[in-house]
Amino acid sequence: MTESKRQRQKAQTKEHLIETAYAVFSSRGIMAARMADIAAAAGVSHGTVFLHFNTQEALIEEVVAHYGALIALETHALAERCGSMEELLRAHLGAISAYEPFYTRLVLENRMLPTAARDSWIDIQSAVSLHFNRVAERESSRIEKRGIPDAMLFNMWMGLVHYYLANGGLFAPEGNVIRRHGTTLVGSFLKLLNG
Amino acid sequence: MTESKRQRQKAQTKEHLIETAYAVFSSRGIMAARMADIAAAAGVSHGTVFLHFNTQEALIEEVVAHYGALIALETHALAERCGSMEELLRAHLGAISAYEPFYTRLVLENRMLPTAARDSWIDIQSAVSLHFNRVAERESSRIEKRGIPDAMLFNMWMGLVHYYLANGGLFAPEGNVIRRHGTTLVGSFLKLLNG
Amino acid sequence: MTESKRQRQKAQTKEHLIETAYAVFSSRGIMAARMADIAAAAGVSHGTVFLHFNTQEALIEEVVAHYGALIALETHALAERCGSMEELLRAHLGAISAYEPFYTRLVLENRMLPTAARDSWIDIQSAVSLHFNRVAERESSRIEKRGIPDAMLFNMWMGLVHYYLANGGLFAPEGNVIRRHGTTLVGSFLKLLNG
Amino acid sequence: MTESKRQRQKAQTKEHLIETAYAVFSSRGIMAARMADIAAAAGVSHGTVFLHFNTQEALIEEVVAHYGALIALETHALAERCGSMEELLRAHLGAISAYEPFYTRLVLENRMLPTAARDSWIDIQSAVSLHFNRVAERESSRIEKRGIPDAMLFNMWMGLVHYYLANGGLFAPEGNVIRRHGTTLVGSFLKLLNG
DNA sequence: GATGAATGAGGCTTCATTCAT
DNA sequence: CATGAATGAAGCCTCATTCAT
Known part of the structure; x- marks a missing residue:
């Protein structure tokens, strides 16, 4: 006891x-x-x-694993029932939003982290990727992708989001990129996607 | 003598x-x-x-200034006579290509660099931005941008390129992302851009 | 505990x-x-x-402050009840005596020390000056100063003591100037002072 | 040739x-x-x-030797024909005067200098001492020294002068202690010496 | 289990001295 | 004779890690 x-x-x-x-x-x-x-x-x-x-490395690994799992879980939870791409993109941003400063650090530093932490980072990416592909496939008929593979669309979306996050000082000096630009990002990406 | x-x-x-x-x-x-x-x-x-x-900071500043200027110059030189967006995107990647590993470090570390070095980084971005806007305006009639502002298109392109560079370990473990994926990047981006 | x-x-x-x-x-x-x-x-x-x-400077400041305070305190303690100039001069040397090597360093290096340490040095000087002036005034009738201001007498005394300390290698190669010459210094200075 | x-x-x-x-x-x-x-x-x-x-030490030695010799020579030259103590003290200050900043450095740093340079410093002191003793002896009848040995009088004088030089920042912030206080120093010292 | 004083490897920078030109 | 680029020993300071309490 x-x-x-x-x-x-x-x-x-x-x-x-x-x-x-x-x-x-x-x-x-x-x-x-x-x-x-x-x-x-x-x-x-x-x-x-x-x-x-035991070590600084272990601390980093555990913290990234912990919050990485949270972010991935939240992504799953929010993305699970998304039927449309718009819903999914909003869900993705919604999942990241609460963790934006930490997520942004991961965007910039993931390469320099211990291996285990890099794996956690990949898990987050996979979670998004999974749902993105699912929805993309489902909407394939409605979306004019003009022969662009789903993986490339995914990379474009991730690239756009990460670019905004990484340049947060430029896009949102107050520190809240997604709240400020999320709707615009989703809107623009969808306009590009659809005819 | x-x-x-x-x-x-x-x-x-x-x-x-x-x-x-x-x-x-x-x-x-x-x-x-x-x-x-x-x-x-x-x-x-x-x-x-x-x-x-004199100091480590000075060394960083000079190296970034030197190669930053080279990259910006090369960008100008290659982009100057580009009439079409396709030419421009190729030119942009061509300018970066020879400096890929260093450029990738700038993508990831620019926030942490001394002020002068950050300025050099901004100069590179400005060089690309300048020509991108010029060509985008010229082609505005031929491109179906569906109401997406040029600046957003620019961010999408930069985001895509930087995403590939930052995840080079995934996209090109041998270390040459642009050579391996450059054509695909340009092609996909253009497909998305045009009807 | x-x-x-x-x-x-x-x-x-x-x-x-x-x-x-x-x-x-x-x-x-x-x-x-x-x-x-x-x-x-x-x-x-x-x-x-x-x-x-935290820094070398901080160490120097603390050490000089610590021992400077000790010397100043000892000076006050010994000089407080001195009624005659002879008592005072003996008290002054007595206060310095235990700290002679360090005090000698202060004599030679005080100009080059961090500001805070220089202040500690000034505090020591002020302690002596205070009592010197008090006693000089009280004894003014008995001392034949022949129109020499108290401040000049003080400078003469300090100059004499510091000269012996600074040239300790000459006056007391074994390193104990005050023990060896203190009495002589006091005696000679008083002889000069009095008729 | x-x-x-x-x-x-x-x-x-x-x-x-x-x-x-x-x-x-x-x-x-x-x-x-x-x-x-x-x-x-x-x-x-x-x-x-x-x-x-050949070395920094050699440079210091030569410079101190050179200017030490000049100061000693000037001292000899000016002091040679001094018959009275007042003349001598003025001569002494006159000899130092032109070299005051350097001489002050010697006062403060002589202990830390290479051996040869310390010897040069001693030579300067000896030059003054020589004439001081000569004049003191000659004037012994006219001066009321009250049993104070000549060597002690010499030390008092040197101590006084060096004290003023070493605390130049206090006595003459503009940097010219002797010009500003020389007459006072000589006057006070003589007053003390004579009845 | 918690503490925080102690450790020491490692990083930046200075400056007397050397030596090829 | 003069030059100044190159050297490397030595100094200050940081910080992850250990361990006695």
Whole structure:
């Protein structure tokens, strides 16, 4: 019993650290954040971080895995019942929206992350891809794709979204790219897609 | 004569350092490259780098300025006489192609670079933007843009290209994204653009 | 308890570093001492010094502030109840005596120290000046000053003491100028002062 | 003949370097001056300094020897025919006056200089001491020294002068201590000396 | 389980000195 | 004789990681 209380306590601290690391990663950058920053932001001691995560790499991997899974889940949840491409694109942006600063960091830093974290990133992409292909196929008759493969349409959409996110300082200096430009992005992409 | 020989020597060393730094930046990342890496790669002593560049920041700025100018110039040169959008897109990729690994680093790291280097990056973007808008306007009658502003088309194109570059490990593990996918990118984008 | 033990530990280490730095400064010079010297002399790692003092400048400031305050306090304590000039001069030398090597470094290097450290130096001088003027005024009737202002007498005394300290290698090769010449200094200065 | 022209040229360059180093030492400090500073101030290449002086130490030694000799000579010249203590003290300050900034550096830095340079410093002191003792002896009957040995009087005088020089920032922020306070110093010292 | 002081490898920068031209 | 590019030892500082409490 006492044991389980301790374990619960420990689990709570770890969760708190993951949430704090997520916030610090979002604002300062994943690779640029120092372990001491995260400890301070979490209000725990420097050493406590290492009690829960053996290395900085492990911390990054867990945080990216955790929020990567959340984003992928949210994507699935929102995209599942989308019948039209418009719905899907909105769902995609909706899933990202709540995580925008962190997601943007992933867009920019995914290449430099530990392998496991890169895999989490790929999982997110796969989640979107899955539904995109499903809807694209279903709508193939209604969409004038002029022989462009679905994969390329997907890349165009992702490229457009990531371009806006990566250049957030330009498109939305206040820091909320999707809220500000989401509708425009969906609209323009659909106009291009349809005749 | 003697004087100019030594000056040439120094200029050569500096140029060699810029070229070496360019290569190291391309492969290891701009911010991740250490001064010692560059010195070793150039076959000079650690201190020599500081003889030619007062600080690491200055080195980054000069290298980005140098190759940024090259890329912008090449873009202008190739894009200048492009009458059609297809020619322009090919020209754009052609200009980037020779600098692909470095350009890709700029895509990913430009936000973290010193101000002067960020300006160089913006200059490159402006060069492309200039010609894109020129050609888009000229072709406006022939292109079915369905009410999409030129700026959005530009963003879509840049987003697509940068997406492929940033995910080069996926699209071209051997490291040459543009050579491998350039034609497809241009073709798909144009198909989408035209009826 | 456990907490306070560790805090005591840390405070002890910091105090130890200040004491060690004081010793190193005394023997090698304040500006000439390297951080690594102090770490080695204190038997701690290089990084530990930076745990307790953010910069070399901060270390110098703290050490000078600490021992400067000690010297000023001792000066006040010893000089407070001095009624005669002779008592005061002895008190002054007595206050300096225990800190002679360090004080001598301050005499020679104070101009080159960080601003905060220079202020500490000025505080020491002010402490002496204060009591000197008090006693000089009180004894003005008994002293034949022949129209020499108190400030000039003070400068003469300080000049004499600092001259002996600065030329310690000449006056006391074993390193203890005040113990060896203090009485003579006081005696001679008083003889000059009085008829 | 060509040889001797070259030699003359070399000797001139060396002299120029000594003069320049003297100026740089005076303004920036002897130990704080960098070889490159001196080369730049002299308008010669960095390497040229090493052509004339094997090491930084040698440069310091030669400069201090050169100007130390000048100061000692000037002291002798001015002090030689001084019959009274007042004349002598004025002569002493007169000899130092033209070299005040450099002399002040010697006051503060002599302990840290190479051995040979310290010897030059001692030579200057000896020159003053010699004449001081001579005049003091001659005037011994007229001066009320109250049993204070000549050496102690000498130290008092030197201490007073050096104290003013070392605290020049306080006594003469414009940088000319002797011109501003010389007369006062001589006057006060004499008043104290005589009944 | 939590703490935070201590560690030390690694990075940037300076500057006296050398040497090929 | 003069030059100045190149060298590399040495110094300051950062930060992930460890471990005694």
